[in-house]
Amino acid sequence: MKRFYHVYTKGLDQDVIFRERADYVAGMNYVPVSLHGLDLDLLAFVLMSNHFHFIIYGTKEECVYFIDHYKRLVSRYVRNRYGTVKLLRSVKTSCSEIDMSNESLKRLIAYVLNNPVKAGINCMPQNYEWGSGCCYFSNFDKIHNKRPLSDFGVREQIALLKSEVKLDGAYLVNDSGYIDPSSYVNVGFVERLFGRARSLEYFLSTSNKTASEKDGPLVFSDTLVLAGVHELLEKRYESVSLEELSWEIRVKLVTDIRRQFNCPPKQLARVLNCPLKDIVNILNK
Numbered sequence: 001m002k003r004f005y006h007v008y009t010k011g012l013d014q015d016v017i018f019r020e021r022a023d024y025v026a027g028m029n030y031v032p033v034s035l036h037g038l039d040l041d042l043l044a045f046v047l048m049s050n051h052f053h054f055i056i057y058g059t060k061e062e063c064v065y066f067i068d069h070y071k072r073l074v075s076r077y078v079r080n081r082y083g084t085v086k087l088l089r090s091v092k093t094s095c096s097e098i099d100m101s102n103e104s105l106k107r108l109i110a111y112v113l114n115n116p117v118k119a120g121i122n123c124m125p126q127n128y129e130w131g132s133g134c135c136y137f138s139n140f141d142k143i144h145n146k147r148p149l150s151d152f153g154v155r156e157q158i159a160l161l162k163s164e165v166k167l168d169g170a171y172l173v174n175d176s177g178y179i180d181p182s183s184y185v186n187v188g189f190v191e192r193l194f195g196r197a198r199s200l201e202y203f204l205s206t207s208n209k210t211a212s213e214k215d216g217p218l219v220f221s222d223t224l225v226l227a228g229v230h231e232l233l234e235k236r237y238e239s240v241s242l243e244e245l246s247w248e249i250r251v252k253l254v255t256d257i258r259r260q261f262n263c264p265p266k267q268l269a270r271v272l273n274c275p276l277k278d279i280v281n282i283l284n285k
Contacts, residue, residue: 029162146180237252
C-alpha cells in the first residue's frame with residue numbers, strides 16, 4: 001500500500017560524499033535515474049555534503065529499492081572519482097512512514113528543505129541549489145536557460161547522466177548540467193498541500209534556525225518571523241493587517257510570536273512595528 005515516507009541516510013561523521021560542485025551535479029542527476037521505472041512520487045529532497053533526505057509517496061518496498069539504488073550509484077561515482085571504497089556501504093538508511101495528516105507532511109517537507117540552513121549554509125531554503133527547494137511557487141518561465149533532454153544525442157545523455165537509463169526526453173537540463181528537479185518532483189502536489197507560498201514560508205520559518213545552538217538562543221530572520229506573523233494573523237486572529245488589531249490581541253500576538261520564534265524584544269518591535277518599550281512591558285507582565 002502506498003504511503004508517505006521520509007527516506008534518508010545518517011550523516012557521515014568523518015567523511016563527505018559530495019566534495020565539489022561536479023559531485024553534487026552527479027548526485028542531482030542520479031535522483032531521476034534512480035526513480036526511473038518506479039511508481040513513486042518524489043515530493044521534496046535535499047543533498048547535503050554527508051547525507052541526503054527524500055520525501056516520497058509510494059510503497060515502502062519501492063522506496064527502499066530507490067534509496068539503495070541511489071546509494072549504489074553515488075558510491076560507484078565516489079569510488080571512480082576519488083578511489084574511496086565502501087564509503088556508503090555501512091551508512092544506515094531509514095525509511096520512516098509519515099503520519100497521513102497534512103500537518104505532519106508539511107512539517108517533514110519543511111524540515112527536509114531546511115537542512116542547508118541548519119548546517120550553517122548562508123542561503124534561504126528556496127535558493128539552495130542541490131535539492132527541490134527552488135521548485136515550489138517559482139517563476140517557471142525562465143526556461144530559456146534550460147534545454148530538453150531530447151536535444152542531446154545518446155552519447156551526450158550517457159555522459160550527462162553517467163548512466164545508460166533512458167529518461168523522458170521532455171525533462172529539462174539546466175545550464176549547470178543536471179536535470180532540473182521540476183521535471184520529476186511532484187511540484188503540483190506540494191503546492192496544493194501548502195496552498196500558497198506564504199504557508200510554505202511559515203512552515204519553513206517554524207523549522208528554520210538561522211543561528212547555531214552553541215551561539216545561544218536560536219534566532220530567526222525578520223523575513224521568516226514576518227511570514228509566521230502573517231500566518232497567525234489569518235489563521236488565529238482572522239485579520240490581514242496588524243493595524244486592525246486591538247491592543248488586547250496585539251498582546252496575545254506578541255506572546256505567541258515570542259513563544260514560537262524566541263525573538264528578542266528589538267526584533268519583535270521591528271517585525272510588529274511596535275515601540276520597543278511597549279514590547280518590553282508586554283513581555284514583563
